[in-house]
Amino acid sequence: MMNATAFGIPVLVALIGAALYRAGMPLAAATWLGAWVILLGFYHGYFLGRLNHWSGLPKMRDVPIGFAGWRRPMDKLARFMRLESEERAELSDELEQLRAAVDRLPDGLMLLDRFNHVEWANVTARDLHSVFGNRRPVHHFLNQPEFIDYLDAGQYAASLRLALPNRPGRTFEIRLHASDDAKKLLIIRDITDQARLDTMRSDFVANVSHEIRTPITVIGGFAETMLELDLDPDERRRHLESIAKHSRTMQRLVEDLLTLSSLESAIDKPADESIALEPLCDSLIADAGALSGGRHTIESSIPPGLRLLGVSSEIESAIRNLLSNAVRYTPEGGRISLEWLEQRGRGAISVVDTGIGIPADHLPRLTERFYRVDRARSRVTGGTGLGLAIVKHIANRHGAELLIESRAGKGSRFSLRFGAGRIIRPESAPQAPASGPEGAAQGVR
Ligand code: ADP
Numbered sequence: 001m002m003n004a005t006a007f008g009i010p011v012l013v014a015l016i017g018a019a020l021y022r023a024g025m026p027l028a029a030a031t032w033l034g035a036w037v038i039l040l041g042f043y044h045g046y047f048l049g050r051l052n053h054w055s056g057l058p059k060m061r062d063v064p065i066g067f068a069g070w071r072r073p074m075d076k077l078a079r080f081m082r083l084e085s086e087e088r089a090e091l092s093d094e095l096e097q098l099r100a101a102v103d104r105l106p107d108g109l110m111l112l113d114r115f116n117h118v119e120w121a122n123v124t125a126r127d128l129h130s131v132f133g134n135r136r137p138v139h140h141f142l143n144q145p146e147f148i149d150y151l152d153a154g155q156y157a158a159s160l161r162l163a164l165p166n167r168p169g170r171t172f173e174i175r176l177h178a179s180d181d182a183k184k185l186l187i188i189r190d191i192t193d194q195a196r197l198d199t200m201r202s203d204f205v206a207n208v209s210h211e212i213r214t215p216i217t218v219i220g221g222f223a224e225t226m227l228e229l230d231l232d233p234d235e236r237r238r239h240l241e242s243i244a245k246h247s248r249t250m251q252r253l254v255e256d257l258l259t260l261s262s263l264e265s266a267i268d269k270p271a272d273e274s275i276a277l278e279p280l281c282d283s284l285i286a287d288a289g290a291l292s293g294g295r296h297t298i299e300s301s302i303p304p305g306l307r308l309l310g311v312s313s314e315i316e317s318a319i320r321n322l323l324s325n326a327v328r329y330t331p332e333g334g335r336i337s338l339e340w341l342e343q344r345g346r347g348a349i350s351v352v353d354t355g356i357g358i359p360a361d362h363l364p365r366l367t368e369r370f371y372r373v374d375r376a377r378s379r380v381t382g383g384t385g386l387g388l389a390i391v392k393h394i395a396n397r398h399g400a401e402l403l404i405e406s407r408a409g410k411g412s413r414f415s416l417r418f419g420a421g422r423i424i425r426p427e428s429a430p431q432a433p434a435s436g437p438e439g440a441a442q443g444v445r
């Protein structure tokens with residue numbers, strides 16, 4: 001809408017001037033018009049001056065308020081400036097949020113210019129590499145020769161694994177992404193867990209291959225001897241027994257591997273059931289007796305009526321593994337017992353033996369796959385080296401602890417300690433501490 005004042009006043013002034021002239025007062029008309037021209041000059045000069053003064057202010061202050069013809073453009077300018085400053089504030093808020101988010105990233109980010117000088121780094125990168133100040137060459141902060149080679153080679157499709165001197169024991173992966181303008185984004189990520197998993201996986205494959213190679217070699221050797229030589233019936237029988245023994249070892253290994261793998265896939269976890277412990281333990285004790293062949297005294301003191309919430313097949317497998325170990329690592333004449341102990345609402349089922357025991361320094365690694373204190377002895381007794389790894393997994397799946405107390409030459413106590421929520425007690429559960437080998441202990445969650 002046009003400003004009426006801006007046009008109305010000059011027209012009125014001109015009309016009055018013309019009227020004065022026509023009325024025969026040219027001097028008055030000239031004075032009238034001259035006065036208005038001077039006034040107009042002052043008016044515009046005043047606002048131009050204010051505008052000029054405002055534009056020179058260091059920070060954008062409020063636009064001066066206009067009057068008459070200047071009102072509309074000044075108002076427009078003020079509105080424009082207001083919108084502009086709102087947009088700028090919004091943009092700087094967004095930028096701030098973005099920067100805070102980028103700084104919170106667990107990955108370190110660095111922007112390098114075409115000369116590989118650090119243009120910018122997020123907080124993680126600054127912490128990792130002690131980056132300070134911009135525009136310094138990246139090799140001031142990352143000076144490992146393998147990184148320098150990687151940077152120079154320009155083959156950024158592959159990543160680089162790197163150890164940092166200020167983060168001992170951790171593994172990092174560096175990736176570089178080059179942009180068209182020759183700038184590079186350097187991303188550094190802590191991949192310690194992944195690297196550990198990779199090592200575990202390749203160790204595992206190597207271990208399995210190693211475990212399988214021995215029985216396969218033996219079976220192959222005996223089979224070839226039987227094919228090539230004309231053996232007498234006794235020799236043939238001995239060879240066939242060896243073949244059968246080693247194929248049983250392989251079978252146990254494969255079964256244990258399958259058990260471990262099914263335990264590791266959480267999707268497969270069956271629903272908990274209420275397990276009557278006493279009958280289960282009695283049947284496991286009978287199996288252990290068969291394994292022992294009468295060489296040990298084996299007994300159970302599980303309170304009648306005691307029930308446990310859990311996966312029956314898994315609890316059975318865990319106790320079976322512990323009992324089998326007790327039988328295999330207890331010399332003839334030893335005692336093996338299954339006990340139940342409650343403390344502070346929690347309940348533990350323990351397999352106690354008077355066997356060879358375990359030196360304290362082995363305890364922390366005992367549940368690692370294929371870890372054995374005495375490899376030869378484990379083999380001779382038909383061990384796969386996976387029993388305790390299976391027990392530990394089962395314990396974890398039941399929110400239980402696997403506690404190992406042992407003393408070399410004195411015996412061991414392996415306990416599965418369950419939370420109160422899993423125990424359905426009979427009235428007569430014993431509360432007194434049970435006896436076990438006093439010695440090193442290890443809790444394995
Ligand atoms: P293995 O099949 O070799 O018995 P496990 O995982 O069951 O494998 O046990 C790992 C190692 O822990 C065994 O090789 C053995 O050295 C030790 N161990 C386990 N149970 C006992 C025990 N009751 N007494 C002494 N040593 C044991």
